[in-house]
Amino acid sequence: MNYFLNLLMSGLVIGSLYGLIAMGFAMVYRATGMVNFAVGEVMMIIAYISFNLAQIPSIGFVGLLCTTIPVAMVLGLVIERIFIRPMLGEPMFSRVMVTIGLAVVIRSTVILIWGVEPKAYPRPLGDGIVRFGELALYPGQIFSVVALGVLCVLMAVFFRYSRIGIAMRATSNNETTALLMGINVKHISAISWLLSSTFAAFAGLAFCLMFSLEPDISQLGLRGFPASILGGLDSVVGGAFGGLVIGVAENMAGGYLGRGLKEIAGFVLIVVVLMVKPYGLFGQREIERV
Amino acid sequence: MRTRTYQTNYAELVTLTPHRSTWVWTMAGITAVACLPLFLGSHGLNIMSTIFVMAIGILGLNLLTGVAGQISLGHAGFLLIGAYAQAILTTDYHFPTWLAIFLSGVIAAIASLVVGVPSLRLKGLYLAITTLAFTFIVRHLVLFGEGLTRGSEGMAVEPLKLFGYVIKSDFPFFYVALAMLLLFVVLTLNIMRTRIGRAWLAVRDHDIAARAMGISLMRYKLLAFMVSAFYTGVAGSLVALQTRYINVDTFSILISIEALAMIIVGGMGRIHGALLGTALILFLPELLNFGFALTGSRFTTLMADRIYEIKGLMYGVVILLFLRLEPEGLAGIWRKIKRFWVQWPLSQ
Numbered sequence: 001m002n003y004f005l006n007l008l009m010s011g012l013v014i015g016s017l018y019g020l021i022a023m024g025f026a027m028v029y030r031a032t033g034m035v036n037f038a039v040g041e042v043m044m045i046i047a048y049i050s051f052n053l054a055q056i057p058s059i060g061f062v063g064l065l066c067t068t069i070p071v072a073m074v075l076g077l078v079i080e081r082i083f084i085r086p087m088l089g090e091p092m093f094s095r096v097m098v099t100i101g102l103a104v105v106i107r108s109t110v111i112l113i114w115g116v117e118p119k120a121y122p123r124p125l126g127d128g129i130v131r132f133g134e135l136a137l138y139p140g141q142i143f144s145v146v147a148l149g150v151l152c153v154l155m156a157v158f159f160r161y162s163r164i165g166i167a168m169r170a171t172s173n174n175e176t177t178a179l180l181m182g183i184n185v186k187h188i189s190a191i192s193w194l195l196s197s198t199f200a201a202f203a204g205l206a207f208c209l210m211f212s213l214e215p216d217i218s219q220l221g222l223r224g225f226p227a228s229i230l231g232g233l234d235s236v237v238g239g240a241f242g243g244l245v246i247g248v249a250e251n252m253a254g255g256y257l258g259r260g261l262k263e264i265a266g267f268v269l270i271v272v273v274l275m276v277k278p279y280g281l282f283g284q285r286e287i288e289r290v
Numbered sequence: 291m292r293t294r295t296y297q298t299n300y301a302e303l304v305t306l307t308p309h310r311s312t313w314v315w316t317m318a319g320i321t322a323v324a325c326l327p328l329f330l331g332s333h334g335l336n337i338m339s340t341i342f343v344m345a346i347g348i349l350g351l352n353l354l355t356g357v358a359g360q361i362s363l364g365h366a367g368f369l370l371i372g373a374y375a376q377a378i379l380t381t382d383y384h385f386p387t388w389l390a391i392f393l394s395g396v397i398a399a400i401a402s403l404v405v406g407v408p409s410l411r412l413k414g415l416y417l418a419i420t421t422l423a424f425t426f427i428v429r430h431l432v433l434f435g436e437g438l439t440r441g442s443e444g445m446a447v448e449p450l451k452l453f454g455y456v457i458k459s460d461f462p463f464f465y466v467a468l469a470m471l472l473l474f475v476v477l478t479l480n481i482m483r484t485r486i487g488r489a490w491l492a493v494r495d496h497d498i499a500a501r502a503m504g505i506s507l508m509r510y511k512l513l514a515f516m517v518s519a520f521y522t523g524v525a526g527s528l529v530a531l532q533t534r535y536i537n538v539d540t541f542s543i544l545i546s547i548e549a550l551a552m553i554i555v556g557g558m559g560r561i562h563g564a565l566l567g568t569a570l571i572l573f574l575p576e577l578l579n580f581g582f583a584l585t586g587s588r589f590t591t592l593m594a595d596r597i598y599e600i601k602g603l604m605y606g607v608v609i610l611l612f613l614r615l616e617p618e619g620l621a622g623i624w625r626k627i628k629r630f631w632v633q634w635p636l637s638q
Contacts, residue, residue, distance in 0.1 A: 035418070086614060093361065094613050096418070097554060101609030104547060108603035112596060222426075222543075225419050233416070264430045267423035274420060275407070 002134055007255040008248060013141040013210070015247020016148040018266075020203035021224030022231060022239030023151065024196040029233045030159075031168040031192030032084075033175070034092060037099040040221010041106035042079070042197050046072045047204035048114050051213050054122045061124035069201055076197030080190050088189070107218050118214035125209060140209025147202045152240045159236065164191060172234065226266035230273055304483045320472070327464055335460040336532075337572065342467035343528040345568040346474045348552045349561065350521025353478065355550070356559030357487065358514035359494025364405055364421030366545040367428040368519045371398045372526020373536045374432060377445040382438075387450045391470075391527045398523025399516040401428075406515035410508055425543060432538050444537030447530045463532060470528060474521060478561055481517070490514055494559075544602060551605045555612050557621025566620040574604055 021039055028036040050068040053059065059067070083102055087095045125139035159165040171178040171188045179185050207217055227246045231238030246266040254262030297303045307313065327335055351365050375394035379385040385393065405424045432439045439445065450457040450466065457463055481487050489510045492500035501507050530536050548571065556567020578600065616622055630637045 083610065090613075090617070093558075094617060096361075097550065097609060098613055100547060100550065101606045101613070103606070104544075104602045105606035105610070108599040108606065111599045112603070222422065225422065229416065229419055260430060260434055264423075264427050267426050271404075271420060271423055271427075274416065 003255070005134060007251045009135050009137070010141075011248035011251030012244055013137075013144055013247070014251065015227075015244035016144045017203055017206055017220065017243070018224045018227040018247050019148045019240040019243025020144070020151070020199050020206065021221060022228035022243045023148075023155065023236050024199040024203070025224065025228040026231070026233060026236040026239040027155075027196040027199060028192050029228075030172045030236060032189050033172050034095045035099070035233065036193075036196060037096065038079075038103040038106060038221075039196065039200055039224065040218040041103040041110075042072075042075065043200035043204040043207075043221060044215070044218040045106050045110050046075065046197065046201045047208050047213055047217055048110055050201075050205060050208065051114075051119055051121060054124065059124070064124055065205070068205060069198060072197045072201030073194045076193040076195075077190055079197070080193035084193065085186060085189065088186070103218075103221075107215070111215050116215055118212045121208040121213050123209070138210065140206060143209055144206035147206060148240055148243070151199065151202065152237055155236045164188070168192060223266065226270040229270045306479055306483065323468065324465070327461055332460050335464050337576065339460065339464050339467045339532055341569050341572050342464075342471040343525055343532060344549075344552075344572060345471055345565050346528065347522040347525030348549060348556075348564045348568045349474055349478050350518040350525070351549050352553050352556075352559065352561070352564040353481070353490070353521070354514050354518035356553055356564075357482070357494060358490035358511070358518075359497075360511065360514060361418040362405075362421045362518070363418050363543075363546045363550070364424040365518075365522050365549050366541045366543055367421075367425040368398045368402065368522035369526040369529065369545060370425075370428055370432060370538070370541040371401050372523030373447075373530040373541065374439055374445070374526075375523065376527035376530040377447045377536055378438060380448040381445065387448060387531070388452060391450075391524055391531075394527035395520040395523040398526065399520040402515045402519030403512065406512045410511060422543075422546075425546060429538055429541070442538065444535060447534050447536060449534060450531045457531075467528060467532070470524070474524070475561060475565075482561070486510070486513065491559075544598075544605075548605055551609045553619075554609055555619050557619030560619075560621035562624065563619050563621030566624070570620065571605070571608065574608070575601055578604065 021043065024039040024043075025036060028034065028039075046068065049071055050064065053067050053071075054064055056063075079102065083098055084095070087098050123140075125143065129136045129138060130142060131137075159169060167178070167183045168188050168191070170181065170183060171185055175185055178188075203220070204217070207213075207220065224243070227243035228239045229242070230245060231240070231242030246269065249269055250262050250265045253265035254260075297308075302308065326338060330338065347365065347369060350368075351362065354360050354362055372394040375397040376387075376390050379390040379393055380387050405421050433441055435441075450463070452466070455462070457466060489500070489505045492503065492505055493507065493510055493514075497507055526541075529540075533540070552567040552571045553564060554567070555570055556565070557563030575597075612619055618625070
């Protein structure tokens, strides 16, 4: 029972990381209708920048958060302005390929600058263990789960009630119609990239607080795909839920079935889910006319 | 004026080439390439063979992505299956090596049904991610199916035997690879002018409209996946025969991205584009090497240490540049140059 609970808990923690990444995917997909294959790499570069920021003496956790997040936002805006906006109106394939190209460029650049050796990230939250009954959690793990919960609620409210959120939904539905209704599509695209890299920043920080920083962190972006697919690419909250499910499923597969199944359990799961529900669990079915 | 822009009957529409002179040029080109080994060292021969082998796989990816419009990030997986099929069939089951090449293609084609079947329900990006998942799953199966694949140790591959000759060195392999490439180019040209090729184009342009015109989406999408995987499987088995030792790490996810870079650089859906793109992308590291050698030793050591990252950076930049500046790729540039000279005094 204890074994099961521990697997479940660490699954939820890893799942919350996947969830944050999946929210990053869904954010861009929801607003612009394209998949951002570079989320993992954006997370990677932010994590490395935050590593340098954390070297500042007595910056503290709040200080780190308050510097990293704005940096992430600016980075998102810059990427959108330089690489994504000029592709507006091009076929979807080219636009997605731009993000793939971007992903490779960012990953290589980061490795060229910071090297491949793992770096010991400082522990601004301390090394103490927080106990809940039988469960023991590190502060970084709690941060990850809490960040997912808070962002999830904020996003649900944002999409339902705020003007920008509703404008984003309209843009994703039909770019041209949204433009004709007076929505500034360019701003929407910029905001979605800003938010997406903010989620990536939270995921990157949470990763650094739990593990040491190494180039493999960008793999997490690919591992986040099953989560966003499971939740439906266009559902931000669904992505968070999908992340938790995939995290738990991976850990259970690794714990009970064993032999490296942990790495691919998520991918197997989505191939099965997609056969039954082609638009994910929470995705909207697209109806197409000739 | 010799443009042949307008085709007036069906026979003209399906001819292999509208101009007689094309045959002459093609033969001259093939002869020139066949004479290359006289001038190249073993390093150059190796690169040329790699280009020919990769080009077969890229032709396959181009059929699927450029012609039939289905994005695939899973071709590293098919290449892996082809290579391992070649190794296992020849060492463990003692198949003749030349037969194993084609059987590897068939095995990859059968495996492609795993992705092909979901593709009937998935579109665009969902499909891209499923194919990505496929690569991960294949790599995992190879790593952990130790009884069959020797796991992470990798496998040594028997050299190719043809008509009693054992092909071990670069020189004969160059001609084998060239012959295989020509075979597949002719095959592709012929697929493209049949009902199948035109049905794929229709599926790419609008699948629902294609279905309304009597094209069975199920049959043609699955066929596209299988044909594409067959090409890539054959390419994989040739890679195995060329390097004579295979390992999961040879077929990383970067290969899929490299392959997409090749078809984008070449120009989507064009056969000569696929060939040009493959050649350019595979030549780039050599050019870079050459450039670094000129700048001095500091860059050469950097190049040696970080070759993987520098290559990645290069592919990324090339993808970004071509998408921004010349979406039609090298095939588009070629077409523009040709049109300029064909219409010469009147060209703009």
